[in-house]
Amino acid sequence: MRDARPPAACEQIFLRTVAPFRPLVSASVSSIASLALGRADIDHAPSRGAHLLRHSAATSMLRAGATLDVIGTVLRHRSVDTTAHYAKVDVDMLLRVAQPWPGCASC
Numbered sequence: 001m002r003d004a005r006p007p008a009a010c011e012q013i014f015l016r017t018v019a020p021f022r023p024l025v026s027a028s029v030s031s032i033a034s035l036a037l038g039r040a041d042i043d044h045a046p047s048r049g050a051h052l053l054r055h056s057a058a059t060s061m062l063r064a065g066a067t068l069d070v071i072g073t074v075l076r077h078r079s080v081d082t083t084a085h086y087a088k089v090d091v092d093m094l095l096r097v098a099q100p101w102p103g104c105a106s107c
Helices: 026-039 050-063 068-075 080-088 091-097
Strands: none
Touching: 026 050, 050 068, 050 080, 068 080
């Protein structure tokens, strides 16, 4: 990163690749993601913009064992409720940790 990143007076990691070197805005990231999906012939992605990258990062962290609190901190969510919808992504993982309903057969 130190060698590849152009010198800039800002702390953001991802910058435009042409001058002026300023942070990417969400619309730029969404455009990049959408173009990449198009080049890869992916037609049925759940999202075509920056949200897809956030969702993919959250899913990967969840599968690696990160807690919802950690994921929410990385994604800068204000509430764990905002992050909680990522918990439904990996049904197989949820089946392994789900507790049986009292008085019912196990999952």
